[in-house]
Amino acid sequence: MSNPFLDQAKLNPMQRKAAETTEGPLLVLAGAGSGKTRVLTHRVAHLILDMGVNPWNILAITFTNKAAAEMKERILHMCGETAADAWVSTFHSACVRILRREIEALDFSKDFTIYDDDDQGKLIDQILKQKQIDAKQISVREIKSKISDAKNRMLTPAEYRKEAGADFRTEKIAEVYSDYEKHLKSNNALDFDDLILKVIELFQKFPATLERYSKRFRYILVDEYQDTNHAQYILVELLASNWGNLCVVGDDDQSIYGWRGADITNILEFERSFPNAQVVKLEQNYRSTNNILNAANAVIDHNEGRKRKQLWSDKGEGDKLQVEHLSDEKAEAMFVQEEINTLCRAGCQYSDIAILYRLNSQSRLFEEILLGSGIPYKIYGGQPFYGRKEVRDAIAYLRLMVNPNDEIALRRIINVPKRGIGAATIDEIQQLANAHDDTLFGVILDCDQYQFSGRSAGRIRDFAVLMEDLISQSILLPMDEFMKFLLERTGLMDEYRKERTDEAKDRLENQEELINAVARYHVDYPEAALSEFLINIALVAEPEERLLAGGDTKGTVNLMTIHSAKGLEFKAVFLVGMEEGLFPLNRSATDEQQLEEERRLCYVAMTRAMEKLYLISTSYRMLYGETRPSTRSRFLAEVPCELCESKMEQAQERTFMSRQKRDWEVPPGGNANIEKLHIKTPLRTKYYTGATGVDDSAILQRKRQYEPAMKVRHKHFGEGTIISVKGNGDDMVLKVAFPDKGIKDLVAIYAPLEII
């Protein structure tokens, strides 16, 4: 048993104050790496062990499942099993927990479905078609974000419309919003925003319910408070309305989700919203050396609206930041690769290293180069497991079993796998449903009562039989067996079995993994119904096993966007693509607010580093398949020269370009902007030509080796034989024959080819 008093001795005075100020509103401004999680867990332990608070009266809210799981585990470890009664969960799962108990008061059924981003898009698409609005005029994407905006600001469709005034587009969006809400209701579905909103609505309409919950939660903690949106703020305010013991922890400088509705004013104006609030600043950083901290501080200092903090550390100055400027993104990747080798020769583990970038698309080249050099790596992000098509299709069937009103699920699978029920047939069903005031699913199940045109009658009938079969088995079988039965009976698996490509194999494996996930869930929660499994996966996006496997990064370099790096730390960080237009990103650099968010992003990235921080930019960058000259990021200019290594060094050395020909003209004497910057801050510019031999990437060597009759493997087309090689250098074009895909012309430098 660990002794909490001993543990508490390890807290610094400010941390201790944050942990022990239990009464009244408290704002803890926790700088990057200041031991925030320690404070949160010790605070809970202090409540339970020192003050004798019943864990049942404690609510701790985080944003991610991972954070919630970690906190829960630490609390259990410190306080023992009794602490299991405390609610430690994400905003969304706390709300679902409440809604599963209370939502019938709002006229939804308990078996409601949660619509994720994809479902929302499908629903909006459907509405646009019904309303004959051209999706080109107003994109689904835009509408989705506008609706979410409106919801976060707690505007009903009617209120949103009023706000729209005479603006035609906004008016249209308001109309779609209104329909969208109607559809959610009739589908018995809630989107993510609704999970929060419906709880607020419940509390506002039924004061007795609010009283039950607000009396229960005597002590409330909210983590990552800078990421809360307006609705979440209101929810917290309601929950804390009885006792007022609300502790929020966050860092306004790390607010990077504004574009998702996070409202930074929540944290900036906490003291105004909760007048007698106390404030504790945690400014001692336990992560980074002072050179890194001072550089990060200097950058973030350029932002206007913020709570001043000055992070410091007792780790000494440490190494200077390494600022590198290279010719292009390929040189950048190769530089990073070499530097990783150097670091590792000096005793660094691969897992101590991270490559951070602004856009996911930047990962591709690093992947290629690292693959060629044999450095193990892991790329974070990408499609989450439950977001994969083959998994979602299977889940849609499950959803339909639980909630027959889920029209999005029905439309998704009615013709998957292909069974000859196309748009025209669905229209016909829709007409009948409208005429008889029934749902689509209702009409299908009662298909014998209706007249269908031509061939569709038989097909609908077959589908109805399939559905009835599934429904009865869903009741009879345990859920894991049902999952297996479903995948077989529907033909979802056969679809991929008969297609013998690598991709189909992957998809089959994912379907098998889904069966495993259901089985594991069934073992863990033998009493749980299918509906609970569905809620669970809607809120987690990744099965537990996969989360763990993903979390085990021993021995791999970590590649991820800066956004996904928040909350993590690495001994060495490569912050790449430090160029205007990329970071800060073009579309974000337009207004001051967005620029400040980009700068916070830069701050987050820099403060991930413990010992070594590389800031890397290039002269030319290919983005979206187009190579363009680039200029160094303004953020680089905000880093004081004396903290950087290369800035102090000699003037640039001019070398030849790494590529001979391009589709744009280099102005005589080079790019004016680059020259200007070079004069201001002399830089060492490195060029990689691939001609220097052994150390260079295998990719470049391979490029030269293509010859006719050679066997190659293509990422998508599989194995093939080179028929001819034309041109050289960047212009080299290969004609390759693939046994089942035919003859392809491939540009050698781009094609994902491997010589075999």
Added chain:
DNA sequence: CCTCCCAAGGTTTTT
């Protein structure tokens, strides 16, 4: 109804 081809467009993503 399905499949193939071409044009357009393309942040960041805890839930």
Added chain:
DNA sequence: CCTTGGGAGG
């Protein structure tokens, strides 16, 4: 560069 969606043709 890649993915995606809409339109034409089978």
